[in-house]
Amino acid sequence: MKLVVQVKLLPTPDQASALEATLRACNRAATWAAEVAFAQNIKDRNGLQKLVYADMKATFGLSAQPAVRAVKKVVDAYAALAATLKAGRLGPPTTKRHRKAISAPLGFRPTAAQPFDDRCLSWKYDARRVSIWTVDGRMKDVKYTGSADQLKTLAQFRKGESDLVQRSGKWYLIATCEIPEPEVYEPVDFIGVDRGIANLATTSDAVNYQGRGLLRYRSWSARKRAELQRRNTRSANRRLARRAEKEHRHATHVNHRISKEIVAVAQRTGRGIAVEQLDGIRERVRLRGDQRATLSSWPFHQLGAHLAYKARQAGVPYIEVDPSYTSQRCPRCGHTERANRPTRDHFRCRRCGLAGLSDVVAGVNVRNRARSAWAFVTMPVLSAA
Secondary structure: OOEEEEEEEEEEEEHHHHHHHHHHHHHHHHHHHHHHHHOOOOHHHHHHHHHHHHHHHHOOOOOOOHHHHHHHHHHHHHHHHHHHOOOOOOOOOOOHHHHHHHOOOOOOOOOOOEEOOOOOOOEEEOOOOOEEEEEOEEEEEEEEEEEEEHHHHHHHHHEEEEEEEEOOEEEEEEEEEOOOOOOOOOOOOOEEEEEEOOOEEEEEEOEEEHHHHHHHHHHHHHHHHHHHHOOOOHHHHHHHHHHHHHHHHHHHHHHHHHHHHHHHHHHHHHHHHEEEOOHHHHHHHOOOHHHHHHOOOOOOHHHHHHHHHHHHHHOOEEEEEEOOOOEEEEEOOEEEEEHHHHOOOOOOOOOOEEEEEEEHHHHHHHHHHHHHHHHHHHHOOOOOO
């Protein structure tokens, strides 16, 4: 499986200046190449490279391999846009967002990330140094640092491209690592995980990971953002950007902690993990105006992604099931009715009287559906006689 490892670069002032000049040159060249691709309607790599390769080297000062990587970045960006349009995430062709996306060429920020392959970037793991191409020539012995686990993974499994990133005045390298996957074991049962807003995750074991603290933190951050937006000064805008990054890091840390604990329990008990398939939930539900910001900032997708990759890394079975009526269905008698859930937190079956916390009941229903789904997936295929 592929994972990324982020390490922090520790360049000297002169090295930092060279890195920034390199990013800006690469992104100027990529923006120009994107304009050519749009004007000529050429989005394949070979065709675009024939058109822009020589000018990228002569006009923008790129060497051969950085020019090739810049072309690849442009082609990948247009491919990602095409996939987004095909999936309907920008609406139908008649919408303003869709028309705007296809009416102009793509552009790249002056300091957008730039990919480097092994011809442009080499690593010295023992010395914790990298040698990297810049517009000022090859720059050797740039220091980097990271946690012990990150450095170990980097040295053992790094393979492929590394992205140079500048973020808030700091420099990072994001390296791709190919980690071997352990064989997925046959689960004795499943842990059903119900994701929500008030409770970020509730398992079928009645373990509850409350979201109250995250909601309070985000409400406080929203008030601070509103204050800074009203000021509308340069300093306020810089603080807004820092606050957005800090809020994202906080939510990511919470999701890492929750997913790590759930995967550890599943691995220790020999069970699998089951979650609801919540793709497209923002398009399916209708919300009041005061609920939209809460749902938009709800990190349920990230929690599911963390659970999925941590489960794969540990060899834990992972499955997504149909989310329909999991909080309204009685796991004992199967009766499904909206009245089974009189309040947000409580469940009481109108037929058999089973009562409990609604999120735990939902987790049990997810677990039960996972049992059936896993049995169907692993069912042997009988060949015709």
